[in-house]
Amino acid sequence: MLRKEQNDYLCQTNAGTPMGEMFRCYWMPALLSEELPEPDCPPVRIKLLGERLLAFRDSEGKLGLIDEFCAHRGVSLWFGRNEECGLRCPYHGWKYDVTGQCVDVPSEPEESGYAKKIKLKSYPLIEKGGVLWTYMGPPEKQPPEPMWEFCTVPLNQSFMTKRLQENNWLQAMEGGIDSSHVSFLHRGDLSNDPLFKGAAGNKYNLGDMRPVFEVVENEGGLLIGARRNAEDDQYYWRITPWVMPCYTGVPPRGDHPIHGHFWVPIDDENCWAWSYDYHPTRPLTESEVAAMKDGKGIHVKYVPGTYRPLANKDNDYLMNRAAQKAGKTFSGIEGIGMQDASLQESMGPICDRTKENLVGTDNGIIMARHRLMRAAKALVEKGITPPGVDPEHHKVRQAALLLKRDVQYKDGAKEALKVKPGVRQTSV
Amino acid sequence: MLSESARMTTAHEASFRIQYPNSKPRAAKVIALDGESAKLVDEIAQQKWNGAKFFTSLSFASGAEPGTTGAGMKAWLSDLAGRAMDLVAEVAESDFVVVITAAGEDARAVSVVADACKLHNKTLIGLVVPKAGASEADVGASLDHLRPHTRMLVVASGRDYIEVMLTALRA
Numbered sequence: 001m002l003r004k005e006q007n008d009y010l011c012q013t014n015a016g017t018p019m020g021e022m023f024r025c026y027w028m029p030a031l032l033s034e035e036l037p038e039p040d041c042p043p044v045r046i047k048l049l050g051e052r053l054l055a056f057r058d059s060e061g062k063l064g065l066i067d068e069f070c071a072h073r074g075v076s077l078w079f080g081r082n083e084e085c086g087l088r089c090p091y092h093g094w095k096y097d098v099t100g101q102c103v104d105v106p107s108e109p110e111e112s113g114y115a116k117k118i119k120l121k122s123y124p125l126i127e128k129g130g131v132l133w134t135y136m137g138p139p140e141k142q143p144p145e146p147m148w149e150f151c152t153v154p155l156n157q158s159f160m161t162k163r164l165q166e167n168n169w170l171q172a173m174e175g176g177i178d179s180s181h182v183s184f185l186h187r188g189d190l191s192n193d194p195l196f197k198g199a200a201g202n203k204y205n206l207g208d209m210r211p212v213f214e215v216v217e218n219e220g221g222l223l224i225g226a227r228r229n230a231e232d233d234q235y236y237w238r239i240t241p242w243v244m245p246c247y248t249g250v251p252p253r254g255d256h257p258i259h260g261h262f263w264v265p266i267d268d269e270n271c272w273a274w275s276y277d278y279h280p281t282r283p284l285t286e287s288e289v290a291a292m293k294d295g296k297g298i299h300v301k302y303v304p305g306t307y308r309p310l311a312n313k314d315n316d317y318l319m320n321r322a323a324q325k326a327g328k329t330f331s332g333i334e335g336i337g338m339q340d341a342s343l344q345e346s347m348g349p350i351c352d353r354t355k356e357n358l359v360g361t362d363n364g365i366i367m368a369r370h371r372l373m374r375a376a377k378a379l380v381e382k383g384i385t386p387p388g389v390d391p392e393h394h395k396v397r398q399a400a401l402l403l404k405r406d407v408q409y410k411d412g413a414k415e416a417l418k419v420k421p422g423v424r425q426t427s428v
Numbered sequence: 429m430l431s432e433s434a435r436m437t438t439a440h441e442a443s444f445r446i447q448y449p450n451s452k453p454r455a456a457k458v459i460a461l462d463g464e465s466a467k468l469v470d471e472i473a474q475q476k477w478n479g480a481k482f483f484t485s486l487s488f489a490s491g492a493e494p495g496t497t498g499a500g501m502k503a504w505l506s507d508l509a510g511r512a513m514d515l516v517a518e519v520a521e522s523d524f525v526v527v528i529t530a531a532g533e534d535a536r537a538v539s540v541v542a543d544a545c546k547l548h549n550k551t552l553i554g555l556v557v558p559k560a561g562a563s564e565a566d567v568g569a570s571l572d573h574l575r576p577h578t579r580m581l582v583v584a585s586g587r588d589y590i591e592v593m594l595t596a597l598r599a
Binding site: 342350355374405 | 430432436437438439441445450451524551571575576578580581583586589592595598
């Protein structure tokens, strides 16, 4: 349970809000590389943290993320022409480069220098691991580039998608922390989904419906361990890392690719759910990539030409009561991603946490909220850089392993939780 | 026509969600397992709570050491006023129990609380809070004591987390 003012504090991310300022300390996924595939390709509109922006790749391949609207009369530059190293407004021909600098105002004599006096807000946009990342904070505080393992492996070892989720970022992200729902909501997929099934560890998930949890703070956020009984005086541990503010990893299964999410605020009532898959030591197979493109695992099928899920609130998420009754899916919704999204959207655009009734096993969520509020307060009041900005905090892996019952997971899984280039993930 | 899912997930429709108290106060019992955590519990208990009861020490009848179960279990909790309360009776009337230990302190008494929780099928939450000078090994020792007995185990880096957690759980 949170008081209303605490809920507002965590959910609001526009400029000037405490959480908004905190989000502006990080490199965040903004677009997929495929959205700006080549020089002078069409620009793309994007809204992040409540700001409407326009991304484009100029004639030389340089990337820009600038204010969407022309400084002249407020026209959307999405209608603009991307040509000759700049984006030209189709209304009166004003032209901007990737830094937002106006480079041409046709109605004014070039000698007047008027164009130099016009500059749109812009943010850096860098390409890494098939993702275009942006940093929306003060230039003097721009951190080093992100070092998430999925964006450091060769491109044929990773696969990334994004989907629109029509609710506040926090309730989506809390789903990524809350591994206790897996045994219920996703139980059908453990046996059926090509990117989940067949792992030896699945039997522990399905055989022990009352996992025991341990929540431990670490430098970047939290480690949330869920343990289930296993044979030979062992526990089966699934360890979920959360790195502030919005990264969650899903513990792996067998030799399937590792996956996880970023939950990036679009505005206070919408977010981008980014879903990555990668394998640390081998290229993804054709069948794995085909399954991902087909919306299996944590990915979804789309409304053609968009990043909106095909199953969405307008069609009641393609609810299938027969599949629900037959036990094929627990909620009647197909696919892990949409099983989560449908329920989280049903909480309303911003979940009213004054009415919730948490239980002891929700401590991962309670702790995450506490750490977010503590970090935002420290940033706003004392200028302290929040956890998760340092790229060293990105070098954490999710893990699934068997440990003797008297071994602490933080010790027993210490090496498994570290990113080690070229070393396979620890998984059962 | 707009689907009902689309209608009910708008901000406007969210304002029509029925406002009523959807839960009754839950009886939380918060037990300090050692002297260091007793000081914290004593401080936290001074705040306004939603029916939570706080206990600062645990003692045993002779012969009823940790590991004793069932009817033979006799242990007393000391409340803030110093009154001795029967552990089993207190657990019996609880909805959940929280035990708190400071890193490195002797937390073996958790097994007695756990036995009472098992007897009445209550959830036991364990919280390890920091102590000045405590090492990783000290935290590990505390976890070793609590792990076999708790359904949720939390290692907090700040003592303020006790209050945060209890508030979140409507204690």
